[in-house]
Amino acid sequence: MFRLFHGVMEQAQQSDVQIGAKLIRIHFHSCFVEGCDGSILLINADGIESEQDADPNAGSATGFEVVDDIKAALENACHAVVSCADILAIASQVGVSLGGSDWEVELGRRDSRTANKAEANTALPSLFDDFDELTHSLSAMGLDSTDVVALSGAHTFGRAQCGTCSPCLYNFSGTGGPDPTLDSAFLNTLWQICPPSNDGDPMTDLDSSSPDSFDNNYFTNLQNNQGLLRTDQELTSGTPDFSQLVRRKPERVL
Ligand code: HEM
Structure with missing residues (x-):
């Protein structure tokens, strides 16, 4: 499975050297809103106000298309096994390893079915913070x-x-x-x-x-x-x- 992540991300890195950085930032911004449940990945829909439109994310959290590519490749290889929350965690680990470092990532996160844009606006630290x-x-x-x-x-x-x-x-x-x-x-x-x-x-x-x-x-x-x-x-x-x-x-x- 890790090989699949490496394949998709190495491909993405050829046109975007920042991809590992982008994905670990998405993971961090997801984790700070009610835990590492992938909620940031949910887009606007009935009853869902996407966290992607919250101030700390809008126009600056990017790389979601590569998450989609990983998800598509995973579904092709083993349907409905890896949660989207775990995809963000593994993609972060692989992004760091492409940058030359490593850690062992633990798995088993469950996906959220809701997003919380209001909390994304308040829970994430601000760049203006002292x-x-x-x-x-x-x-x-x-x-x-x-x-x-x-x-x-x-x-x-x-x-x-x-x-x-x-x-x-x-x-x-x-x-x-x-x-x-x-x-x-x-x-x-x-x-x-x-x-x-x-x-x-x-x-x-x-x-x-x-x-x-x-x-x-x-x-x-x-x-x-x-x-x-x-x-x-x-x-x-x-x-x-x-x-x-x-x-x-x-x-x-x-
Ligand atoms: C401690 C409070 C933090 C603040 C206030 C903060 C704020 C920011 C800001 C303002 C940017 C630039 C975004 C842009 O201009 O598009 C940024 C980039 C980034 N942040 Fe943080 N951040 C924090 C912590 C973290 C943490 C905990 C992580 C991951 C574990 C992280 C990972 C990143 C990465 C990798 C980038 C570069 C993203 C890219 O190249 O697209 N940050 N952060």
């Missing part, structure tokens, strides 16, 4: 600051629209200037990639040192004050024992 707001929103899910750091480590690959980091570049907390904690060379680079006009909606790497690898450079970047999103940048100063923590190996999975 450290306290971020930990507060994740503690509602039973996650502590160690989990916040570990999970944010997924920002070691993939891209963000410049609009998501612009507040930190040009008007941090209403100051009219950049986040003063950001490394100046990093800031200069970002000013070039993401000009204030935001013309053409440019994208930038979440991990500028190795944008497509799933490695620990994200944490090295943070130690060098090169966190792209506010929620990334604040992990270093906000997390107790940050530097010891980032040397530990992961123990838990979504």
Whole structure:
């Protein structure tokens, strides 16, 4: 079965290097709304308001067509055996392995028959959150600051629209200037990639040192004050024992 996932995703990766990143983000956004039940995959229908239209997802959660391709290939090989929720978990694991890392994924998730767009709007952490707001929103899910750091480590690959980091570049907390904690060379680079006009909606790497690898450079970047999103940048100063923590190996999975 894993070979089937690899086949579909390697094919998709040839035209979209971000596909692993896109799929693990979908999995995270699904898990934060009433558990890892694949509810984000449900589209608008009678009695269903799709979570895909919620603010944290609309226009930025993408890659659903590859989930459809995996589902079609699975149904062809073994009908009605693998839940869509497990498809997201396995696709995340395979996406990470294509990026050069790995974990053992546990299976057995059941699919939701309903979506909860309202909760997708409130439960998912916001990119405008400061450290306290971020930990507060994740503690509602039973996650502590160690989990916040570990999970944010997924920002070691993939891209963000410049609009998501612009507040930190040009008007941090209403100051009219950049986040003063950001490394100046990093800031200069970002000013070039993401000009204030935001013309053409440019994208930038979440991990500028190795944008497509799933490695620990994200944490090295943070130690060098090169966190792209506010929620990334604040992990270093906000997390107790940050530097010891980032040397530990992961123990838990979504
Ligand atoms: C801790 C709070 C988090 C916030 C505020 C946050 C926010 C964001 C934002 C704003 C983007 C850019 C989206 C865009 O511009 O289209 C992004 C991208 C991404 N996020 Fe997060 N995120 C968080 C945690 C996570 C977690 C826990 C995961 C997975 C376990 C994750 C995985 C990703 C990935 C892989 C991308 C790149 C997607 C791509 O290349 O299309 N994020 N995130």
